[in-house]
Amino acid sequence: MTAIDSEKVRTTTTTTTTTTGAGASAAASARRTPTPTPVSEIRARRPQSARSRIGTIVWYVAVTVLSVITIAPLVWTLSTSLKPATEILAGALNLIPSNPTLDNYLSVFEDVPFGRYFVNSLILGGGGAITNVFFGSLGGYALAKLQFRGRAGVFALFLSSLMIPGIVTMIPTFLILRGFPLFGGNDLFGQGGLGLLNTYAAVIVPGAAGAFAVFFMKQFFETLPDELGEAARIDGASEFRIFAQVYFPLAKAGMAVLAILSFQAGWNNFLWPLIVLNNPDMMTVQVGLSSFVTNYETSFGPLMAGTVVASLPVLVIFIVAQRYIIEGVAHAGGK
Numbered sequence: 001m002t003a004i005d006s007e008k009v010r011t012t013t014t015t016t017t018t019t020t021g022a023g024a025s026a027a028a029s030a031r032r033t034p035t036p037t038p039v040s041e042i043r044a045r046r047p048q049s050a051r052s053r054i055g056t057i058v059w060y061v062a063v064t065v066l067s068v069i070t071i072a073p074l075v076w077t078l079s080t081s082l083k084p085a086t087e088i089l090a091g092a093l094n095l096i097p098s099n100p101t102l103d104n105y106l107s108v109f110e111d112v113p114f115g116r117y118f119v120n121s122l123i124l125g126g127g128g129a130i131t132n133v134f135f136g137s138l139g140g141y142a143l144a145k146l147q148f149r150g151r152a153g154v155f156a157l158f159l160s161s162l163m164i165p166g167i168v169t170m171i172p173t174f175l176i177l178r179g180f181p182l183f184g185g186n187d188l189f190g191q192g193g194l195g196l197l198n199t200y201a202a203v204i205v206p207g208a209a210g211a212f213a214v215f216f217m218k219q220f221f222e223t224l225p226d227e228l229g230e231a232a233r234i235d236g237a238s239e240f241r242i243f244a245q246v247y248f249p250l251a252k253a254g255m256a257v258l259a260i261l262s263f264q265a266g267w268n269n270f271l272w273p274l275i276v277l278n279n280p281d282m283m284t285v286q287v288g289l290s291s292f293v294t295n296y297e298t299s300f301g302p303l304m305a306g307t308v309v310a311s312l313p314v315l316v317i318f319i320v321a322q323r324y325i326i327e328g329v330a331h332a333g334g335k
Contacts, residue, residue: 079094081308082106083301084103084301085102085114105309112292116281118309121285128203128207131204132209132213133213133255135209138243139209140214140217140220141246142249144217178194178197184198198276202276203277207266217251224247228247256324264317267314270287288305288309
């Protein structure tokens with residue numbers, strides 16, 4: 001073996017020994033290094049101080065009390081709706097009826113045309129939701145994505161209208177509806193008839209393009225990237241096509257929230273339908289509930305039963321669409 005070969009053998013042996021030693025050192029270091037403990041386990045093991053435990057107890061007690069205060073009227077309403085009239089008038093403070101009965105629910109639909117009131121409320125609530133979503137999304141898109149002179153002033157005008165109490169505009173709106181030309185027996189100058197009074201339009205039209213709807217959808221559209229619209233414009237798409245095919249699918253969560261809130265507002269509306277609708281066949285559920293309260297007596301059983309029935313649509317909608325509500329509110333408030 002030559003000197004050169006001997007040197008190669010020593011070099012190879014040294015390299016192998018170094019590599020083996022490095023691997024053994026790394027393995028030993030890995031064995032010595034402890035596995036990091038998750039933060040949740042550290043917090044669970046950490047003992048709570050007396051002040052922290054007291055604060056936690058106070059927090060849970062406060063939440064429990066507030067929950068009971070919130071739920072108690074609903075439970076009492078449901079309990080009263082199942083009690084006979086004699087038990088209600090006796091004034092017994094028992095949540096569980098002694099003799100449960102469904103007679104109050106039968107009276108709701110037999111004593112008054114509550115089914116018709118129910119349908120009227122569905123029409124008015126649904127119509128208000130559709131018009132608010134349509135005009136609100138168009139107005140919100142224009143204020144959020146279109147650049148035009150006076151945009152800030154228009155938005156400020158919408159915001160200022162939110163500060164005006166609805167009672168202030170109630171009489172002017174009533175006069176405009178009554179004097180609407182060529183409707184309800186009116187001539188071209190709005191004289192001689194009732195205009196839009198005693199129609200569904202009298203309830204739906206005044207709130208068809210509410211300032212809140214425009215403001216809500218504007219905030220939602222501002223969370224969507226402008227680059228999508230710019231790319232569509234480069235491809236030659238019209239503004240309405242950009243709205244309908246690009247931004248509309250992305251804004252479904254916000255529109256769902258707006259539709260639910262608008263439907264709830266229309267469903268619970270009492271004063272305005274009472275003013276503009278004089279035809280008994282066009283009364284809403286909320287107005288129909290007042291028929292159980294007269295100057296001489298109050299039918300508590302049917303009133304509570306009607307209240308439970310009137311609460312069901314909104315309750316079902318919130319349960320079914322709660323995912324869209326959370327997603328839409330979180331998305332709109334994320335900007």
